Amino acid sequence: xxxxxxxxxxxxxxxxxxxxxxxxxxxxxxxxxxxxxxxxxxxxxxxxxxxxxxxxxxxxxxxxxxxxxxxxxxxxxxxxxxxxxxxxxxxxxxxxxxxxxxxxxxxxxxxxxxxxxxxxxxxxxxxxxxxxxxxxxxxxxxxxxxxxxxxxxxxxxxxxxxxxxxxxxxxxxxxxxxxxxxxxxxxxxxxxxxxxxxxxxxxxxxxxxxxxxxxxxxxxxxxxxxxxxxxxxxxxxxxxxxxxxxxxxxxxxxxxxxxxxxxxxxxxxxxxxxxxxxxxxxxxxxxxxxxxxxxxxxxxxxxxxxxxxxxxxxxxxxxxxxxxxxxxxxxxxxxxxxxxxxxxxxxxxxxxxxxxxxxxxxxxxxxxxxxxxxxxxxxxxxxxxxxxxxxxxxxxxxxxxxxxxxxxxxxxxxxxxxxxxxxxxxxxxxxxxxxxxxxxxxxxxxxxxxxxxxxxxxxxxxxxxxxxxxxxxxxxxxxxxxxxxxxxxxxxxxxxxxxxxxxxxxxxxxxxxxxxxxxxxxxxxxxxxxxxxxxxxxxxxxxxxxxxxxxxxxxxxxxxxxxxxxxxxxxxxxx
RNA sequence: UGGGACGUAGGCAAGCGGUAAGCCUCCGGAUUUUGGUUCCGGCAUGCGCAGGUUCGAAUCCUGCCGUCCCAGCCA
Numbered sequence: 001x002x003x004x005x006x007x008x009x010x011x012x013x014x015x016x017x018x019x020x021x022x023x024x025x026x027x028x029x030x031x032x033x034x035x036x037x038x039x040x041x042x043x044x045x046x047x048x049x050x051x052x053x054x055x056x057x058x059x060x061x062x063x064x065x066x067x068x069x070x071x072x073x074x075x076x077x078x079x080x081x082x083x084x085x086x087x088x089x090x091x092x093x094x095x096x097x098x099x100x101x102x103x104x105x106x107x108x109x110x111x112x113x114x115x116x117x118x119x120x121x122x123x124x125x126x127x128x129x130x131x132x133x134x135x136x137x138x139x140x141x142x143x144x145x146x147x148x149x150x151x152x153x154x155x156x157x158x159x160x161x162x163x164x165x166x167x168x169x170x171x172x173x174x175x176x177x178x179x180x181x182x183x184x185x186x187x188x189x190x191x192x193x194x195x196x197x198x199x200x201x202x203x204x205x206x207x208x209x210x211x212x213x214x215x216x217x218x219x220x221x222x223x224x225x226x227x228x229x230x231x232x233x234x235x236x237x238x239x240x241x242x243x244x245x246x247x248x249x250x251x252x253x254x255x256x257x258x259x260x261x262x263x264x265x266x267x268x269x270x271x272x273x274x275x276x277x278x279x280x281x282x283x284x285x286x287x288x289x290x291x292x293x294x295x296x297x298x299x300x301x302x303x304x305x306x307x308x309x310x311x312x313x314x315x316x317x318x319x320x321x322x323x324x325x326x327x328x329x330x331x332x333x334x335x336x337x338x339x340x341x342x343x344x345x346x347x348x349x350x351x352x353x354x355x356x357x358x359x360x361x362x363x364x365x366x367x368x369x370x371x372x373x374x375x376x377x378x379x380x381x382x383x384x385x386x387x388x389x390x391x392x393x394x395x396x397x398x399x400x401x402x403x404x405x406x407x408x409x410x411x412x413x414x415x416x417x418x419x420x421x422x423x424x425x426x427x428x429x430x431x432x433x434x435x436x437x438x439x440x441x442x443x444x445x446x447x448x449x450x451x452x453x454x455x456x457x458x459x460x461x462x463x464x465x466x467x468x469x470x471x472x473x474x475x476x477x478x479x480x481x482x483x484x485x486x487x488x489x490x491x492x493x494x495x496x497x498x499x500x501x502x503x504x505x506x507x508x509x510x511x512x513x514x515x516x517x518x519x520x521x522x523x524x525x526x527x528x529x530x531x532x533x534x535x536x537x538x539x540x541x542x543x544x545x546x547x548x549x550x551x552x553x554x555x556x557x558x559x560x561x562x563x564x565x566x567x568x569x570x571x572x573x574x575x
Numbered sequence: 576u577g578g579g580a581c582g583u584a585g586g587c588a589a590g591c592g593g594u595a596a597g598c599c600u601c602c603g604g605a606u607u608u609u610g611g612u613u614c615c616g617g618c619a620u621g622c623g624c625a626g627g628u629u630c631g632a633a634u635c636c637u638g639c640c641g642u643c644c645c646a647g648c649c650a
Contacts, residue, residue: 037650129648138646149577183648193578204648223650247579247645325588330643334586337599422608457608468608537609564610
């Protein structure tokens, strides 16, 4: 009996399928897995998969395994395993005691391969790489540019006896043949319209030390063979993966059926694409190798480690993951949605401080000489429990260069000669003049007078003061370095490039701006590395590990929404 | 007809035959000691296109069109 106002809970197509499987008894419980290959660091695209894998399991009272899909000794490394574990944990997903490695299944996988040989469903092939390709056939465009796929041809070694195949396969394992000399292939159908079904390679010979099994093995299972069986070994009910594996599903099912193992079910969903971002390990690795960024954890990288260093919160990231949905449509998510989620989370939780990025000295001419006051400031207006702190104030302050104009543009209500602004938590001041370098034209000093009756910022006569700006007391200012980030790629789709160009040509030349002379209020000294705070009116900033006791470094996580920038741009457009 | 999949607003995405949810962006306006936050309001006579079935179609049928994936002994 459902109440009339009770909302039916929305299920995405995967959860719908899982619910159906439970209802029909196809599966009694839910078990999923997140299977990264340890050959690179996790990025936001992996986070989506993690969110789906762990989320689906959790919603149905099941568990999700973390499995290293390490069947290729050439690219994998323990460094990546550790990075992956750290990032998964940081995002808030818990695999408990279920960390598995495909490389732990090598022996059982070998046995299952032998089983297929015995059933006459696998054979040792002597064809080399080129020949296999040639025999398999390929998609070809005809004169009308319509592709068709003529049947392939059987390998001459396809009909070896079971005994010979068993013997040869054992000798492959024993290292009797050089790399590439033989493969083990599934005997399916060389005329199958799906090229993947044309006797796919199950094992190759590769004398490459594996980061976990060393030189124990010189034959390694291929993904298409290892993956379904690894799922089965772990009792995975729902093997959730990205759309490009859709075409692999018949093969996935073929191996499961013919090795007679647990009937895991593969379901595919669209991977994440993010505007202004590349999300492929291959391209990210290239950015790292060619030093276009400082490393996998460069704050501009879409990696989990990069986002962490940038100051993104796991909660904000997970909120984003929940909002983008799960579907089968190839899509491109606007990165502004991610930024919105980060801002929303940080707004609720980040402590506020005052800091000045590009300082200009402001002198209050009628301030009593030598006087200093400590004013009350709210730590987080969204959270009264965060309390207040004291900030020093005197007649010599720093304000941001952008908060002063010699001649104000329309709608500008910050500092300019004759105008009145409020110094946040301080006093209302009136700009009386300024000095500038005759050579460069740069403003060197702003002069003001203050109204002593406005301490704290409230004017007793209730007069309107439209602008409120942030500041830092010069005598107590602590210097820091501010690293300001912009998109790594200006183009919305970095991979779309004209002939002869690569995505590297789309790299922005202003993705990083450093302010070396930034100043902050004293309390900023107490902030821990890795903590994200708000510098009022400027944005959220995260203290970077590059910080030293002498000099703090802060990464700008994301700016605040900037309505003024839009207004200014609009007027500039009109001018 | 090579095979597989997908097309709902600028970007995501619900909708499952009963008359187009929600979120982001964008645009207004109110409140505000952050041009932040919050709050109100606006933004698809139309669901790739064309037919058909039906009292009724984004949903069912037919035919087109478009996009993506597949030719590793990578995953």
